Amino acid sequence: MSQVFDIDFGDRKPAPVVGIDLGTTNSLVAFLDLTGPKVISGEDGERLVPSVVYRSPAGEILVGSPARRMLIDDPARTVYSVKRLMGRGLADVKKEASLFPFRIAPGSESLIRLELGERTFTPPEISAFILVELKRRAEAYLGQPITQAVITVPAYFNDAQRQATKDAGRIAGLEVLRLVNEPTAASLAYGLETRQDGIVAVYDLGGGTFDISILKLHVGIFEVLATNGDTHLGGDDIDDLLLRIGLEDAAHEWGEDLSHDGSFVQTLRRAVIDAKERLSLEPRATIDLEYQGRRYGREITREQFEDLIQDIVDRTIDPCWQCLKAAALTPEQIDEVVLVGGSTRIPMVRQAVESLFRKRPHTELNPDEVVALGAAVQAGILAGHVDDKLLLDVTPLSLGIENMGGVVSKLIHRNSTIPASATGVFTTAVDGQKNVLIHVLQGERELARDCRSLARFDLKDIEPLPAGAPRIEVKFLIDANGILSVTARDQRTGKEQSVEVKPSYGLTDKQVEAMIQESFERAEEDLRERQVREARVEADHILQAVEKAKADQAYLGLGEEERAAIGQAVNELLMVYQSEDHLLVRAHIEKLNQATLHLAELMMNTALKTALKGTKL
């Protein structure tokens, strides 16, 4: 990189592991340096990347703020809140799908596919676009390639949702070293280990999910005692309530049902979110917008707002009690309460938490950033930079297998510390049977049909014997990411038994491989695009620096000729700026760089003199 006025110390550290908060509404990337965890800003200076992906008719992908702008202009090609679809089937999302502008492709029963123009994408692929953007930001900021990451997930995510998140990482070219639960990550960021011992409750109400976790701290060990939540409860639900009011008003005032007008819905959604956010600071706010020459305005008082969202806030309280019960604690025994997620800025939410736990909650850290900061700390732990902290997390849901009559027998109970394992012995029901199918479920209910189907494991090539004679020992292991793996062996022969996994929701391993392959094939095209963009960013950088330098004393000290040379180099760079040939752009950057060498030197001297003068004072 040619950075004129920056000093390159030239020390190359090993590639850092970054921490990523892949949120419903916004995503962030953070890393750990010697002074602590830091969020990485993009070139635009923004720390949050809106979790929005746009695909242009030409096939170009935009992520973040530029994509969010397209929600209004071209909603049918834009996807947001894709996290709500991760690891889910069509039946799970039918209710809310009506408010999403994007279309779900036919045949999405067990794996949702979204239509973005001519192509369809699975939720992990869409999430991968967001991850690629975060990876790019981190690489630009840290100046080295990033290949490993810690990604956070809601504590209450089930196996399929976790697996989908991990798949997204793989598709994005990231080795996911760990999936960390969001509330637990937040507790790491808060540095609560200054307390030698204590009980902490983390209340995390984000854009799309709600989690409550209760942890016990003991000299650097963060032991999760219990967790509970709702993977479909968050700020989005509040937006939807306000959105419905706006749509009704519009239908009433304008005599027109605009709920199928994607562009209007998105304009309204922006206005509604603005009003919601203002209501956290002010006693009243107006949902205010202009659409195709028509104006809509509706004032909402905080009181009305609170009436409206009462039900949503109430829905967070029961999981809190469940969690306390599972941890065998009363609210009085909680020493600290931490708030996480943008929706905890709402005063009514804070009051609800405070009156439940009878404690003023911690709000020192930005609730939008605290999860990413914690992920960076966990990344530091995995990279070996932090060795005094250790997270012991739990599985949020019980794991069981379907028995005769559709009854579930539980093998690993919820709130068990992970990794956790259980062993079962299986046999055949018919003479000579060669396969045994094991149906694994997640959930608390007694009947298989009320639990979440996770996968079917097919024990294959069993030695043909009389019914009941084979004894296949199956080991179920939930790893530290909360993801299940299964191994089996024949107890009589001690031989490893082959197991074929058929996930009930989400991608098979083969499908993920195919997606990675495809992304390699497209990588060449992507790389070119990326190089062009990077060259332009660099050009911006140097052009701005030169512009700024013109006001400096040193510039006036340059000769006529030198100033002319700089002017010409600037003009030439501007002329090639839009070129698709990144090498050409780079050549002109270098030319400008050369032309300004003397200027840089003079400026450095002036800076030094000023600094020296400063020391005399």
Added chain:
Amino acid sequence: MSAPDYFAFFGLEPKLSIDAAGLEERFYRLSRELHPDRFSRAAPDERAQAEQAAATLNDAYRTLRDPIARAEYFLRREGFEAPDGRKPPANLLEQVFETSQALEDLRGGDESARARLEEARVRMRVALTEGDARLRVLFEDYDRLGDRASLAGIRAWLDRRKYLGNLLVQIESEPARP
């Protein structure tokens, strides 16, 4: 690759009573050594092994720290069948019948059964609490004397308490007054 003995894993003598604070201290110490976080840069084989070892540690801790799970594990080690809680305890037979009747009446819409049910619930809770207190004494006796007959007594109580527990869950999950 049969599962290691949980007591041995913690470096403890196999006993029915355990010092909870000491067990927790050992759990934290072993977690610091064995947790997969410590092996994230190790070879895949070693990583998988660490995952297994940490799972065993957690399984063992979960079993040993809970007195009932610990006693069940201990009994299994000693060759006893696991309590299944299918048979109602003989000395509580009458109460069990009363409770079932009350549950049935309530579900049939007889609100007067609610008071009877509540009475039965309290009685059963008390029976559980008293039984568990007795259990602690039985634990200590066995640890001191190593008398196998008391193990049979412990198993009988575990079986009974399982039955009671299931019944209590039924009563307590009955919806409150409409």
